[in-house]
Amino acid sequence: MKLTLNVWRQKDARDPGRFVTYQAPDISPEMSFLEMLDVVNERLIAKGEEPIAFDHDCREGICGQCGVVINGSPHGPRRRTTSCQLHMRTFQDGDTLTLEPFRADAFPVVKDLIIDRSAFDRIIASGGFISATIGGAQDANSLPVPKENADLAMDAAACIGCGACVAACPNASAMLFTAAKVSQLGLLPQGQPERMDRVRKMVAQMDAEGFGSCTNHGECEAVCPKGIPLGNIARLNRDYLRATLSWGRRLPGAAGGGPG
Amino acid sequence: MPTATAMSKGRATGETESFLSATVGKKVVMAATGLILFGFVIGHMLGNLQLYMGAEALNAYALFLRTFLHGGGIWIARTVLLASVVLHIWAMTSLTLVNRRARAVGYRQWKPRESTYASRTMRWSGVFLLAFIIYHLLHFTTGDAHPDFIPGDVYHNVVSGFQVVPVSIVYILATLCLALHLFHGSWSMLQTLGLNHPRYNRLRNVICVGLAALVVVGNLSFPVAVLTGLVR
Ligand code: FES
Numbered sequence: 001m002k003l004t005l006n007v008w009r010q011k012d013a014r015d016p017g018r019f020v021t022y023q024a025p026d027i028s029p030e031m032s033f034l035e036m037l038d039v040v041n042e043r044l045i046a047k048g049e050e051p052i053a054f055d056h057d058c059r060e061g062i063c064g065q066c067g068v069v070i071n072g073s074p075h076g077p078r079r080r081t082t083s084c085q086l087h088m089r090t091f092q093d094g095d096t097l098t099l100e101p102f103r104a105d106a107f108p109v110v111k112d113l114i115i116d117r118s119a120f121d122r123i124i125a126s127g128g129f130i131s132a133t134i135g136g137a138q139d140a141n142s143l144p145v146p147k148e149n150a151d152l153a154m155d156a157a158a159c160i161g162c163g164a165c166v167a168a169c170p171n172a173s174a175m176l177f178t179a180a181k182v183s184q185l186g187l188l189p190q191g192q193p194e195r196m197d198r199v200r201k202m203v204a205q206m207d208a209e210g211f212g213s214c215t216n217h218g219e220c221e222a223v224c225p226k227g228i229p230l231g232n233i234a235r236l237n238r239d240y241l242r243a244t245l246s247w248g249r250r251l252p253g254a255a256g257g258g259p260g
Numbered sequence: 261m262p263t264a265t266a267m268s269k270g271r272a273t274g275e276t277e278s279f280l281s282a283t284v285g286k287k288v289v290m291a292a293t294g295l296i297l298f299g300f301v302i303g304h305m306l307g308n309l310q311l312y313m314g315a316e317a318l319n320a321y322a323l324f325l326r327t328f329l330h331g332g333g334i335w336i337a338r339t340v341l342l343a344s345v346v347l348h349i350w351a352m353t354s355l356t357l358v359n360r361r362a363r364a365v366g367y368r369q370w371k372p373r374e375s376t377y378a379s380r381t382m383r384w385s386g387v388f389l390l391a392f393i394i395y396h397l398l399h400f401t402t403g404d405a406h407p408d409f410i411p412g413d414v415y416h417n418v419v420s421g422f423q424v425v426p427v428s429i430v431y432i433l434a435t436l437c438l439a440l441h442l443f444h445g446s447w448s449m450l451q452t453l454g455l456n457h458p459r460y461n462r463l464r465n466v467i468c469v470g471l472a473a474l475v476v477v478g479n480l481s482f483p484v485a486v487l488t489g490l491v492r
Binding site for chain 1: 274275276277279281282283284285286287288355358359361362363364365366367368369370371372373374375379380382444447448451452453454455456457458461
């Protein structure tokens with residue numbers, strides 16, 4: 001295949017950046033999208049040019065490091081597919097691909113197509129965990145979990161934190177990410193003691209990072225490589241409302257008996 | 261870097277914010293006021309159907325609205341509606357500013373995959389509706405924008421008002437705008453209030469969009485009935 005690439009090149013965080021056009025002949029349709037970029041980069045290096053910087057790690061769709069906006073869609077046109085799992089056979093010979101980094105003020109561009117997602121880490125650090133005493137593992141059956149809840153929690157936990165939801169959202173909102181993280185814990189018994197605190201803290205952090213607000217466009221769900229459903233956002237809204245209404249009525253630490 | 265992880269833009273992780281300063285809280289304000297206004301447009305349309313029952317019925321209904329609870333009812337309703345509109349606009353403005361800031365540098369190419377024309381134009385349909393509501397009040401409530409206004413004779417005012425073709429066109433356009441606004445807004449507000457359940461989502465959306473369609477069809481029928489001479 002022969003492709004034309006319009007790639008966002010930006011030297012560092014301060015560089016205003018620009019699009020540069022590259023020709024990419026002799027691309028195998030069996031290559032993954034990232035392998036195609038590897039080939040393009042090898043040729044750039046051979047010519048003494050600066051290779052295109054892009055993020056990746058596992059290349060099997062589980063780490064959430066990769067992520068490029070390809071022709072206006074985060075992770076490209078295929079549903080439930082990360083950039084690394086996308087194959088070049090998805091495209092046609094002679095296609096022009098426009099490659100841009102995920103855009104959000106909370107995700108500053110580090111270089112070319114690489115962005116800094118640490119805003120997500122801080123949302124997690126603000127409350128996306130459970131406080132539990134350490135010690136020997138307890139009996140697996142001591143905490144019954146309804147099958148439906150376990151499934152819903154697993155669906156939410158499938159989030160790999162790639163940030164495509166933010167990238168696709170016209171408001172650059174991180175609601176799907178935050179909602180998935182609130183849900184995966186809120187649906188399980190272990191997550192109950194901190195459930196009401198967690199949602200308020202994580203939303204506060206999400207707002208502080210400068211993400212936008214959800215207007216229910218549904219773009220996030222469409223591009224999510226793990227297909228995290230919008231229902232999680234409603235669950236976050238529900239929990240947030242409950243947490244606000246019950247604020248001050250609960251005795252600190254009385255709900256779960258655990259520490260903190 | 262523990263400091264970088266613990267702090268961001270002035271707020272330490274683990275702090276909370278007040279309901280009304282949170283984006284999620286403002287969205288709830290948006291949705292709750294939207295729900296009140298949605299309820300109002302349904303009632304408004306149903307009441308106006310009495311246009312088809314003739315002058316006497318419609319005028320008696322108008323008199324009832326002005327006099328129930330010794331004339332206080334209408335002011336209670338007006339206060340609630342005005343407060344809802346003001347809060348709806350406040351929440352919208354505040355969230356829009358947040359959303360604009362959230363992506364200062366946009367994409368060269370962006371392909372919508374799931375959003376609708378209605379969802380992407382909520383702000384514009386809203387602005388147009390606000391302008392229309394002001395005109396509508398001047399037209400049928402105070403009569404300032406109505407050349408042939410007779411206080412108390414609602415039937416006459418409606419019929420003579422809609423007989424002016426450009427006026428009817430404005431009403432029809434505004435109704436189509438309302439259709440666009442409600443197509444997204446009606447189910448979206450329930451989602452924001454947390455009403456989402458896989459078993460009922462389909463039903464939820466069908467009922468919401470159905471109710472919105474009912475309002476739109478009913479409202480469209482009034483100018484059309486006058487223009488075609490069905491009501492005169
Ligand atoms: S590189 Fe790990 S998900 Fe793509």
